[in-house]
Amino acid sequence: MKLLPSRFNSESLRNDAAPPTLARSQAVRRSWPFLLDLLVACVGLAAFYGIVQIGRLWLGQPQPNVVLSLSPRALPRYALYSVVRMGLAYVLSLVFAIGYGYVAAYSRRLEPLLIAALDILQSIPVLSFLPGVMLAMTAVFHAHQLGLELGAIVLIFTGQVWNMAFSFYSSLKSLPRELTEASDVYHFSRAQRLLQLELPYAAIGLIWNSMVSVAGGWFFLMACEMFVLGSRDFRLPGLGSYLQTAASEGRTGAILWGLAVMIAIIVATDQLVWRPIIAWSDRFKFEQVESERRVHSPLLHILRQSSAARVLDRMSLAPLTERLYRHEALRTAARQQVRQTSPANRLSTVLRIVAAGAAVVVVGYAALRAMHLLRGVDAAQVGTVLRGAGATLLRVVVALTLATAWTVPAGVAIGSNLKLARVAQPLAQIAASVPATALFPILLLLLLKSGAGMGTAAILLMLLGTQWYVLFNVVAGAMAIPGDMKEVAKLFRFGTVQRWRTIILPGIFPFLLTGLITASGGAWNASIIAEYFHLRGQTMQTFGLGEQISAATDSGHFAVLLLATIVMALMVVTINRLVWRPLFRLAESKYKLA
Amino acid sequence: MPQAIIRAERVEKFYAQPSENRIQVIAPTDLAVLPGEIVALLGPSGSGKSTLLRMLTGLSTPSAGEVYWHETPVQNAAMNVSIVFQSFALFPWLTVLENVEAPLQARGVDPAERHRRAMHMLDTVGLDGFQHAYPKELSGGMRQRVGFARALVVEPEVLFMDEPFSALDVLTAENLRSELLELWQKKTMPTQAIFIVTHNIEEAVLLADRILVLGRNPGRVRTDFHVALQHPRDRKSSAFTQLVDYVYKVLTQPDAQPPELPRTTDGRRVREERQSYKMLPHARPGGIAGLLELMLDHSGKADIYRLADDLAFEIDDLLPIVDAASLLGFLTINEGDATLTPVGAEFANAEIPRQKTIFREVAVQHVLLLRQIVRALASKSDGSVPEEFFHDMLDEQFSEEETLRQLETAVNWGRYAELFDFDASRGRFTLSPTRRREEALETAG
Known part of the structure; x- marks a missing residue:
């Protein structure tokens, strides 16, 4: 079947994973990666410092009445707090959305329930959750600032998760039939199916919805960082509370500084996060022909050139997925043998029914109490x-x-x-x-x-x-x-x-x-x-x-x-x-x- | 006789309906795939070829009956099969190499070994040098080579192919077909048997040691015969063309005897013939008129096989038009030959308004669904009937998808014949303006 002239030297391509860069001298090619590695290292150090700062704030005493400094010099710290809140809320949303969408798409029994719930949860105003969530969180973590922080994060989460969950669900539902059949006929494990079929197919929808969600998240973060609850006045140090304080004190200079930082963060997120991700996600486009229009991202190019990033992948991700697949393959093989002789399923069915029953009772009770409240x-x-x-x-x-x-x-x-x-x-x-x-x-x-x-x-x-x-x-x-x-x-x-x-x-x-x-x-x-x-x-x-x-x-x-x-x-x-x-x-x- | 690798015993597929009836897609069928043979499964569209393939591969569970893998029921067996898909079914986000490695990953083969085997397979199908390309950078033929490499890399005992060449152009398909045959004959691959689903008769005769022809409504095996021709087969030889002709005849011949209506043990029965709608072939009136006019040029008689060839039509595209013309009484079909009837000749010769009148008459006469719509409209004082009404009746007998297509065809024919109109935004059939005018005249006179 060797009809094709082997125009390409297969050995050279095989060993060089990165796309060959044209018209660049060898010297530049060698020195660039070093600078890039330096850059990557600096980012790592900065991240470490940030985590220490956050940790000090969170594990400290709760500060319900923080006096916010309106000096521009305090702004970077406040911006960091806000960005971390956003980031954590987003990660939480992403994980939850994928789990929720997955269960909704594959559990025939839960699907109608979960989709109806999605419809309703989407229309509940997020800020109504605010008092409940904040009171619960401060009650659980009464000794730490962590409670308030988690409260804000959970609120933002409830505002941004639903459209992402729906996007993932509908992607799973529209998976091309022949691709799912191909993964069935080759006995892909669930993990391999998720990593090689479902996530890539859903990636583009998830990314666009993530952008919408994060933009919406900022809207609520501004509101969540400063609010009054009964007699208590809660303030989380952050950009939102800075702007609110500045406005209520009528300090024009501080307002302008706050806005400038805000816009800088948004532009930076766009350039440093979304654009590289969109450019990277180009490969997940489910199309047969290559398209003309593409998003370009210099940062992604840098990362692809950086040998540190590549080494990181080879040391961590690659062996991890490798081990996962191997483990799953062994498990499927084992299951194949067990299957003929396993009536032990009945126990798990009983357990499931009990769990479902318990859930119904708890939900019913809570609903009743709520209705009682309405009286x-x-x-x-x-x-x-x-x-x-x-x-x-x-x-x-x-x-x-x-x-x-x-x-x-x-x-x-x-x-x-x-x-x-x-x-x-x-x-x-x-x-x-x-x-x-x-x-x-x-x-x-x-x-x-x-x-x-x-x-x-x-x-x-x-x-x-x-x-x-x-x-x-x-x-x-x-x-x-x-x-x-x-x-x-x-x-x-x-x-x-x-x-x-x-x-x-x-x-x-x-x-x-x-x-x-x-x-x-x-x-x-x-x-x-x-x-x-x-x-x-x-x-x-x-x-x-x-x-x-x-x-x-x-x-x-x-x-x-x-x-x-x-x-x-x-x-x-x-x-x-x-x-x-x-x-x-x-x-x-x-x-x-x- | 050697032991079968895969054996299907009375497998059938049906969809239960809420009422008594059910939609039978495939009638109880026995089938075996034996080592050393290439089996081709031929049939018109809608005969359940793909469904049968999916049951044999264990992708789909039969509604009744059992599939055995080396005499073990498939749900307990570790099957070693692959499928080459019509649409290639490659993962567009993985490189060629990663695509081919994926099935090995699923089996837990270690990376070095996996890479070696995948590279070897890419080499075999003529793709070395392309391992880091993404599928979208390749041509259709190259993509299907990746499809083959991925299927063969697991060294399957049975290689299934679902219309593997029909998305490719003629030359590329020919090229891949002969390479596949070469691999098979030289025993380059450890594959024991090949099972190919196709609607291309020549392809089946060219490749297969055994040909199965499926009939439809419900899908069932109509003939099963061996092809004794030596490889390489010559398309021009008379034995070859005779065989092709024979298969055409089987395919175009209306079923000699209607299949017996199976009864299941629980007393539910498949819907009986007299209550049922005949499936409307999905042909447009314009296509029917075109075919009849062409037949007129052939002095009213033509070989369907020849006709398809002249028109460069796939038989699957031509058959619905022929079926529709014969349903309406414009053609009679005998042994693969179509003959124009007097009505058909009149239709072909007529001007457009007269054509519509003829079409209206024969459509009401021969098509139950159209007759029912017209009657329902006549009995309604406001002259409109909701679509759901007919949807529900058709739904008893056809799958949801087919029901929608049936309605679409009915709307198409009804509009052409000016029997009625259809208001898509409200989903209602309405009296067509011309009919309404006629009625107004009638009542006035």
Whole structure:
């Protein structure tokens, strides 16, 4: 079968794993890796110092009333704390999302339950968890700052995990059939299947969802770092609390410093984390032909060149997976022999039933207790909560309308003009990634100075937090309109109105809808911060559902908190089912460009 | 007779429905794969070729019956088989070498040995020098070579192939086919038997020592015969063409006797013939008209095999059109020859409006589903019927996927014949505008 001329010398390729770099002198090739190794070592040392700092803070005494220094010199330390919180919350989310998605996809019995739970958990406002989580955590770790920190991490986690879990689940569900068959017929173990089939296939979806989740995480981190719970005033040293303190004291200089650091962190995350990961994930694209458009990352290139990184892989990862596969292979072989003679399965079935029963009892009991709690709410309060829901609904609608009104023309302009897109898109990305909660105190100050009320400010925060989802989707939609359609419009001299009605609006409709669905959920969540805010020692508030939740948190009124949270979750779920889902179906069937 | 490597005993596949009935995909079938032979499994699409292959490899469990690996039931046996897939099924994120090593990793072969065996196999299939390439950098033919290398590296006792050449262009396919045959004949690989699923008749006759032809509804073996021709086989020889012709006849011949309706022990039964919908072949009216016009040029009679060849059609693409034309009474089929009927000739000669009228008449006459839709529409005062109504009836008999395709074809034919219209956004059948106008005239007159 040797038909091919062996043009390549197979020996040389086999021993050289890195892609050959062209047009670079040998001297440079030799000296670069050394500098790179030095760089890698420095990063390692810095990481060590950071861990020591964090450890000292966490294992120290709890500091519920930290006095935050507003000096710019304290900023790096605060930024480090915030970044570590984000990082840990993200890692937790990733692990949980993969586990959750895996179980949901492969357990036939649990699947419907888990997917329904995902739908509901996604619509519960994260900040409603805040008092419960914080009280529980400080109770468990009462001697250490660790409790508060873990509380913040868990809160961010609950805000970012669900879309990642859903992404992993749907990737597993759409695995190409022949690939799963190939891994079955060669008896891949679960570990090998996960590492060589499932994770790679799901990688791209997971990465994009991770970016969305982390951006959302910043939004909540800002809120979690500083809050009042009944009589207690909690402050976690970090960027969010720095900005809030600066705003409430009205220190413009400190605010600007804080914002600058914030933006620097976001730009650095984008350049040092996401871009290399996206460039690396290019190989996981499930496509048969190589695509033209690629993301380039200098950092990834450096890492690939660094011999230290390669040695690290050869010393740690490679032998580890090797041992794992070997172990699994032996186990499958052993299982094959046992299988004929094993009636011992019955015991595990019994155990499973007992465990499931226990879980049902515990959940049932807790639910009952919660309902019991609701009895403490009187009719007048129920009325207030419902009226508040109406007021917030109105604000959400206004915010979404405003977002649509400006993003559609702007998005279409950016999406159909390549030159404009090249300038506008990176700018918009940076603007979008600054968490609205970080800007809010500053905006609030300006607004109040100009005489506008808290109601306007609330709508503005909702708009600020959610408009980007709409914008980016509209841009993507406008880019996806096929060129020949635009040519048809030109050929038949369509007027502006006709062009928008027959081509642009139908073309962007599915994208606009996706953006609006995400934005709607985000706006509801934002109302909790937007309608109730501590500023300069005062509490600014405007009537609404979010205000009820925040106020109940402040006063420790758990019955109202629970009721308002349930109402909000119900509103979000109902709107999803009654408004968005039918529209989405319409978009899928009629307006999808195949 | 040597002992079978894989033996299937009364295996069948069906999907139970909530009601009494069930959808029979494969009727009880006996089958054996013996050492030293290449078996080809031929059949029209929808005859369950792939399903049968998956049951034999242990990927899919039969609904009833048992598959044995060296006389041990497969669920207890450590099978040593490989599959070469139509779509190659390579992991796009692994290099060629890693792809080939993956099955060895699963068996716990140590790295040095694994690398040696994988490199050797890549060498055998002519891929040395490409080990660090990713599959997407390779052409289709090269990718399938990787597929072969991965399948052969575990030294399988039986090599299964699921239409391995049908995603490749003609020349590449020919090339790979002959190389495979060379490997097999020179005993370069320790493989004992090859089982290839294909819809290409010439491919089967070219490669196989034994050919099985499947019929459909439900899938079952219609013939099973040995091919005594010597290798290398000459496509031009009369023995070869006769054999190809024979297989064509078997494939195109309507089933002589309908298969007996199996009853299961628990008293549930497969749906009886008279209540059931005939499966609509997925052909478009335009395609049917085109075929009939072509037949007219052939003076009303043509050999289907020749026709497919002239049109450069795969038999799988042509058969649905032929089936549809014969279902509508435009053609009669006998021994692989198609003959135009008088109605068919009239249809082929007519102008478009007349064609539609003829199509409308024969469609209502011959197709139960269309007749039912028209009747249901006539009886409704608002002139519209939800799609679900027919969906549920078809669902009794077809799989979900097939049900949707049946509805799609019915909508297509109904629209062409102007029998009714279909409102996709509401999912309802509606009276077509022309019919509505006619009715209005009728009531007025």
